Amino acid sequence: MITLFQFPPAFNVPNISPFCLKLETFLRLAGLEYQVKHLSDPSKGPKGKLPFIKVDGETIADTEIIIRDLQQRYAFDLDAGLDARGRGWAVAITRLCDEHLVRLLVHFRWLEDEGWNQVSPVLFSALPAPARPLVGGLVRRKVRKQLNASGLGAHSRDELLAFARADLDALDGLLGDVPYFGGAQPCSADAAAYGVLANLILCTLETPLSRMAREYGRLVDYCDRMYQRVWAE
Ligand SMILES: N[C@@H](CCC(=O)N[C@@H](CS)C(=O)NCC(=O)O)C(=O)O
Structure with a gap:
């Protein structure tokens, strides 16, 4: 198990x-x-x-x-149905999500006050009240350091939003009119894409990035489709 x-x-x-x-x-x-x-x-x-x-x-x-x-x-391959080009796309989509779009999501959740004011009361609620601002501040500082180290910290808000727009345009275009990033069936890239897209589109945490993601009707439908297939009990 x-x-x-x-x-x-x-x-x-x-x-x-x-x-x-x-x-x-x-x-x-x-x-x-x-x-x-x-x-x-x-x-x-x-x-x-x-x-x-x-x-x-x-x-x-x-x-x-x-x-x-x-x-x-366990001797299986979620990408078995993909050819070499499809496997390449699966890696590229996963990297785009994991290494770029997630960082932008983290920026808008943790470093902008709109996100922080929603995240901090929930994430630190288990701590004794006097410790919350201290621990929250330390975690927020760590996140800022990580984003600076990734290079994103050097950019203006508008530049970050333009990066996010490019990522979402890319995902929308790559999905096109097929049901999954794997085509007719989900592949490994669908796990990565759903991990971040559901966190923008279905998550009730409001940020400029989540509002931007919800403008993409195909990505919204994709999240609903993945939810129905993978998560609906
Ligand atoms: N490359 C890792 C990234 C995991 C990751 O960044 N997890 C975050 C939560 S989304 C975390 O635990 N961050 C805590 C920290 O960096 O201190 C993976 O693919 O598992």
Whole structure:
């Protein structure tokens, strides 16, 4: 049995971490049995981040490494139906989501006051009241440092919004009129895309980026389709 360690649900999505939602979506798409253990502190993870899993006594961190490991361990390939070009696109879409669009989402959630004023009361509610501003401030400073290190911190708000527009245009164009990024069936890139798109479109946390994402009718329909296929009980 696989044990998935991740944040608890919040804001109308199974996980407000795009990476946790990516991995749980992958586990469901793959039809793997798993149990969930909720953690709120990413420093408990072997690489200081969530999600991570335990399987056959091993602890594995990082969604890309976990997905590769599980596919080898259980001898399946969610991208088996794709040709070399399709596999290349799956990697490119996953990178766009994980390494770029997620960072923009994090910026608007954590560093702009509109997002922060919604996130902080919920995420730190388990802490004793006097500790909340202190811990919240420390976490916010860490997020700012991470975004600066990624290079995004150098840009103006308008430039960040233009990057987000380009990412969403790209995802909208790549999806086109097929149901999934994998075509007729979901592939590994659908797990990554749903992880971040559901966190923009279905998540009740309001940011300029979530409002922008909801302008894309095909991406909205995509989130509904993925929800129905993977998440509706
Ligand atoms: N590359 C990692 C990224 C995971 C990640 O960034 N997780 C975030 C939550 S969305 C986290 O735990 N951040 C805490 C931190 O960086 O301190 C993966 O694919 O699993």
